[in-house]
Amino acid sequence: MTGDQIVFLILASTANQISGARLLIDSIRSFGGTMSHYPVWLFEADPQKAPCKDLESEGVRVLSLTVPDSVRHYWFADKVYVCARAEELAAPEVQSLIWFSPDCLIIKPPLLFDLGPSLDAAMRPVHIRNIGLPARDPVDDFWKKIYETVGVEDMETTVESFVDQERIRAYFNSHAFAVNPSKGVLRRWFTCFESLVCDKQFQSGPCRDKRHQIFLHQAVLSALIVALLDPQRVRSLPPQYNYPYNLHQSVSTDRRALALNDLVCIAYEDRRLDPSVMDDITIKDPLRSWLSAHANKT
Numbered sequence: 001m002t003g004d005q006i007v008f009l010i011l012a013s014t015a016n017q018i019s020g021a022r023l024l025i026d027s028i029r030s031f032g033g034t035m036s037h038y039p040v041w042l043f044e045a046d047p048q049k050a051p052c053k054d055l056e057s058e059g060v061r062v063l064s065l066t067v068p069d070s071v072r073h074y075w076f077a078d079k080v081y082v083c084a085r086a087e088e089l090a091a092p093e094v095q096s097l098i099w100f101s102p103d104c105l106i107i108k109p110p111l112l113f114d115l116g117p118s119l120d121a122a123m124r125p126v127h128i129r130n131i132g133l134p135a136r137d138p139v140d141d142f143w144k145k146i147y148e149t150v151g152v153e154d155m156e157t158t159v160e161s162f163v164d165q166e167r168i169r170a171y172f173n174s175h176a177f178a179v180n181p182s183k184g185v186l187r188r189w190f191t192c193f194e195s196l197v198c199d200k201q202f203q204s205g206p207c208r209d210k211r212h213q214i215f216l217h218q219a220v221l222s223a224l225i226v227a228l229l230d231p232q233r234v235r236s237l238p239p240q241y242n243y244p245y246n247l248h249q250s251v252s253t254d255r256r257a258l259a260l261n262d263l264v265c266i267a268y269e270d271r272r273l274d275p276s277v278m279d280d281i282t283i284k285d286p287l288r289s290w291l292s293a294h295a296n297k298t
Contacts, residue, residue, distance in 0.1 A: 006038045006096045006114060011065070011082045012052060013045035020102035021052070023273070023294055025060060030290060033109030041089075043082045063089075071197045076217040079174075084190035090181040097186070098178045100265075104242075105273065107287060108264045112237055113178040120180045121225055122235040123172040124242040125159035131215050132161065132168035142206040143169070145199075146219055149192045150227040157226045162239060163250050172222045175242045175267040185224055192220050240264040246271050248280055261287050 008028060012021040021042055029036050043065045044052050052062050065085070071077035079101075086097055096115040100106075113122050126132060133143045135158045147153060157170040179185050196202055196216060207213055225234060243257055246269035257263055259282040272278070274295035275288050283291065 004039075004091065004093055006035065006098065007086070007090065007094055008038060008040045009043070009082060009086050009097055009099045010040065010102055011043045011045075011079055012102060013065075013078055017102040018044075018052060020104075022055070024100055024102055024104055024106065025055065025058070026294060027106040029058070031106050031108060031287075033111075035109050035111065035114070041086060043078075043085070045078060068194070071194050074197045074216075075214045077193070077197070080190050080193045080217050080221075083179075083186040087179075087181040087184070087186040092182070094181055096178045097181050099174070099176060101175045101267065103269050104175055104265055104267050106265050107260060108240075110176075110241065110264050112235060112241065112264075113176070115178055115180055115235070118233070119235050120183050120229045120233040121185070122178040122237055123225060124162075124175075124177070124237045124239075126161050126168075126171050126173045126218070127163045127242075127244040127247055129161045129164055129166045129168055129171075131212055131219065132166070132171040135167045135169055140206070142212055143219070143223075145196065145202050145206060146192075146223050147227075149195060150188075150220070150223045152223070152227045155223070155226055157231060159236075162255070163244065163247055163252075165252070170222050170226045171219065172225060173242050173267075174218045174221060176265055177221075183228060185221075185228055188228065189217075189221050189224055192224065193217055196220065242267055245281075258282055259284060 010021045010024060012018040025040055040060045041063060042052055042055060042060050043063050045065050056062055065078060065082060067078050067081045083099055090097060096113060098113045115122060139154055155169040158167055159170055160167055207216060240263045243263045243266045245266045261284045273291055275283050275291050
């Protein structure tokens with residue numbers, strides 16, 4: 001697998017995201033192993049400030065982002081649009097578009113995001129149920145509209161949420177995932193997302209509360225992964241991927257990571273990645289020294 005067949009995607013819309021994106025890119029280059037030199041596409045929301053142009057000398061492709069007015073105001077619209085644009089830009093030989101939120105960190109080579117020719121996506125279940133639909137419950141109006149939009153009546157595929165361990169209809173975490181761009185999933189993601197955001201009846205009804213609005217993007221992607229792809233070609237990632245360090249204390253002891261070094265990639269959100277304050281998990285060198293040197297970047 002050559003670098004031209006795999007691309008990492010990152011979005012930086014705010015100062016915090018720019019700092020996080022820089023740290024994430026450094027972690028890819030430092031701990032990505034055979035994947036460390038693969039192309040990185042960094043989309044920035046305010047190119048006039050050009051805060052990331054210096055990264056181009058490190059092999060990062062910096063692209064400007066203008067989210068359509070139809071969804072610009074909505075939660076995570078920039079994320080959905082970035083993925084759709086990246087899918088449009090991807091050359092025919094690209095087999096894996098790997099999205100990472102800027103509040104993620106690579107600790108080991110994320111080899112299972114490499115889809116190769118035999119897979120179309122690699123996903124983790126959500127950390128907590130949240131707006132997820134229990135497997136035994138009837139379809140509620142929120143999910144019913146999403147299913148209708150993606151072209152299905154219901155979902156037979158189920159997953160178990162990692163932290164609260166509930167069996168729910170397919171609902172995937174979107175801190176990091178991989179998709180084959182030739183399948184058109186990401187462009188369809190934006191189309192369906194835009195349709196639902198602009199549906200006034202849906203927005204004033206089943207999606208009227210903040211929680212459903214925040215996670216609408218994730219619900220739509222989850223439904224599309226199941227609706228459009230052969231389940232045999234969707235890789236279910238193990239817990240070492242997208243490990244929720246931000247929820248570390250809520251993870252049951254039998255599932256809780258003992259050492260940061262044992263994980264492949266983490267989501268940390270508002271937690272500081274400074275070993276001097278990370279007293280709830282073991283961190284060994286060289287990761288510990290690396291984090292200490294980079295602590296001012298988070």
